[in-house]
Amino acid sequence: MTERKKTRVLVGMSGGVDSSATAALLIEQGFDVVGVTLKLWPQDCVNRAEDKCCGPQAVMDARSVCHKLGIPYYLVDEAAEFQKRVIQYFADEYKAGRTPNPCVMCNQTLKFGTLISRAKQLGAQFIATGHFARVERREDGRVLLRRGLDSRKDQSYFLFSLRQEQLAFSMFPLGEKTKADTREVARECQLKTADKEESMEICFVPDKDYGKFLQDAKLAEKHQGDLVDLHGRVLGKHDGIEFYTIGQRKGLGITSTQPLYVIELDAAANRVVVGPDSALDRAEFRVQTCNWIPYEHPPAEVRATVKIRYNHPGTPATIYPEENQRARIVLDTPQRAITPGQACVFYDGDLVLGGGWITR
Numbered sequence: 001m002t003e004r005k006k007t008r009v010l011v012g013m014s015g016g017v018d019s020s021a022t023a024a025l026l027i028e029q030g031f032d033v034v035g036v037t038l039k040l041w042p043q044d045c046v047n048r049a050e051d052k053c054c055g056p057q058a059v060m061d062a063r064s065v066c067h068k069l070g071i072p073y074y075l076v077d078e079a080a081e082f083q084k085r086v087i088q089y090f091a092d093e094y095k096a097g098r099t100p101n102p103c104v105m106c107n108q109t110l111k112f113g114t115l116i117s118r119a120k121q122l123g124a125q126f127i128a129t130g131h132f133a134r135v136e137r138r139e140d141g142r143v144l145l146r147r148g149l150d151s152r153k154d155q156s157y158f159l160f161s162l163r164q165e166q167l168a169f170s171m172f173p174l175g176e177k178t179k180a181d182t183r184e185v186a187r188e189c190q191l192k193t194a195d196k197e198e199s200m201e202i203c204f205v206p207d208k209d210y211g212k213f214l215q216d217a218k219l220a221e222k223h224q225g226d227l228v229d230l231h232g233r234v235l236g237k238h239d240g241i242e243f244y245t246i247g248q249r250k251g252l253g254i255t256s257t258q259p260l261y262v263i264e265l266d267a268a269a270n271r272v273v274v275g276p277d278s279a280l281d282r283a284e285f286r287v288q289t290c291n292w293i294p295y296e297h298p299p300a301e302v303r304a305t306v307k308i309r310y311n312h313p314g315t316p317a318t319i320y321p322e323e324n325q326r327a328r329i330v331l332d333t334p335q336r337a338i339t340p341g342q343a344c345v346f347y348d349g350d351l352v353l354g355g356g357w358i359t360r
Contacts, residue, residue, distance in 0.1 A: 008032040009126045009171060010119035012111055013066065013073070015058030018130025018174060020065045020193040021185040025173045026128060027069055034122060035066040035073040038110060040082040041204065065191050074122075078114055085109045087204060091219035094210075094242040097265035098341025101310075102202055103158050112159075112166040119169070126171045130182075131155045134175030135167055143167040145293050147350040150178040157310050160345045160355035161291050211243040225270035227254065230263065230279060238272045241265045247280055247337030264360075265340075281334040287344050287356030290325045294353060304346040304353055306331070308338050319346060327356055 011023045013035040026033045037059055059075060066073035086106050093100035111129060119127045132148030133156040143164055148154040162170070174182055186194035199206075205213045214220035222239040229235055236254040238244065248262040252274060261280055264273040292298045302319040306329060316332040329344060338358060345355035 006032070007126070008034060008122070008124040009128050010034050010036055010115065010122060010124040012115055012127060012129045013037045013062035014130065015061035015065075015193065015196075016130065016198070017186050017191075017193045017196050018132075018182055019062070020130075020189075020191045021177075021182040022128050022130045022173045023065065023069055023071065024185050024189045024191065026171075027071065029173075033069070033071045034124060035062060035069075035071055036115065036118060036122075037062045037073075037075050038078045038082075038115065039075055040078055040086075040106075040110070061193055061196070065193055068191055069189065074118075076114075076118055078110060081110060081114060082106070087217070087219070090210075091214055091217075091242075093341050094214065095220065095267065096341075097241050097267035099245050099339045100341050101158075101343050102204075104161055104343050107158055108161045108166075112162055112170065116166065116169050126169055128171040128173060130174055131159060131172050132174050132177075132179075133159055133172045135170055135172060137168075142294065145352040146175070147347070147352070148172075148175050153179050156352050157307055157343065157345050157355075160293075160343060160352055161289075162293075163291065164293075167293070214242060223270070225272065227252065227272045227274060229260075230273065230275040235274065241267055241270065241272055244272050246339040261337075277336075280336045282338045283331050283334040284329065285338050285344075286326060286328050286359050288324075288326050288359050290321065290327050290354060290356035292321075292354040294351065298354075302346065302353065304348055307345045307347070308335055308358065309342050314347060325356070 009026050009031045011019060011026065011033055013019045023033055023035055063073050086102050089105055090100045090102045115127050132150055132153040134146040134148060136144040136146060138144060145156055145159060145167060147156045183194055201208050220240065220242045224237050224239065226234045227236045227238045244262050244265060246262055249259060252260060258276060260274040261277055262272060263275040263279045266273060298321045304317060304319055305314040306317045307314045315335055318330045320328040322328060340358050340360050342358050343355055344358050346353040
């Protein structure tokens with residue numbers, strides 16, 4: 001206990017129950033805890049995000065929790081970095097015909113980038129967040145990432161891109177807890193966030209209408225192009241590839257004797273390609289910017305379960321690592337709507353092997 005009192009941990013406080021319980025658990029375990037909230041919200045979404053993790057109400061809740069727990073609290077303005085590293089990335093990916101995952105990018109660059117830098121400035125040896133995931137320190141010094149114990153809340157998918165130095169500096173106290181456990185911890189400490197509703201959508205797009213957000217924020221505008229079938233025949237017009245996603249059926253603005261889905265977004269030709277549901281199945285694809293967690297250099301062939309999106313159950317595959325942080329993924333069973341821009345994460349049981357970003 002004495003040694004832990006000397007160990008300072010900076011907790012990323014989002015104003016929700018998970019980060020609140022994280023701080024409470026670390027205090028109970030004897031750590032010297034400091035609460036920090038990164039102010040990320042862009043000014044043009046404040047009024048629409050009052051009670052989300054990027055909104056002013058979240059800051060008030062985080063400050064209240066830290067006051068109740070008797071720990072220092074800091075608010076750090078990172079709105080400019082968030083705009084550059086997350087929101088601009090979000091817009092650029094849609095313009096390129098890809099579907100972004102801003103939560104992974106935010107974790108990599110801000111929550112486990114900027115937050116670690118701030119922690120060092122405040123003399124902290126670790127940062128902690130409310131993610132449902134687990135870190136494990138191997139005898140040889142390498143740090144592993146595992147799924148959270150609560151399979152329904154596991155968030156390891158969003159952490160696949162963390163490097164060794166980031167994982168080594170991180171703690172996830174909720175990794176061995178269930179969501180019910182987390183709320184109970186907050187209730188026992190009489191924290192106002194104990195029964196706070198979860199926010200499931202992208203924090204800066206609270207109404208889930210990302211197309212409207214892109215237009216309101218002047219990050220995209222409508223521009224017509226051809227909507228074509230698999231043979232290149234023009235079936236109609238679209239308003240911009242930014243406003244479509246792979247697998248989309250509704251809102252295509254055309255009639256057909258059979259249901260049509262978005263199969264491909266061709267940014268170079270400004271075309272939306274549509275086809276039957278069967279055309280969405282793929283058995284092979286590639287990923288780039290791979291991060292491998294358990295080893296410095298992966299073997300020539302890796303058997304794993306891969307998740308092609310967060311809510312995907314996972315499917316068996318063989319991974320063939322290539323040069324320049326790329327890899328070829330061959331699935332045992334074809335999967336539907338494998339989407340460029342999304343993260344593909346590799347698992348061996350509950351161990352996260354790594355992952356990469358899906359390309360065409």
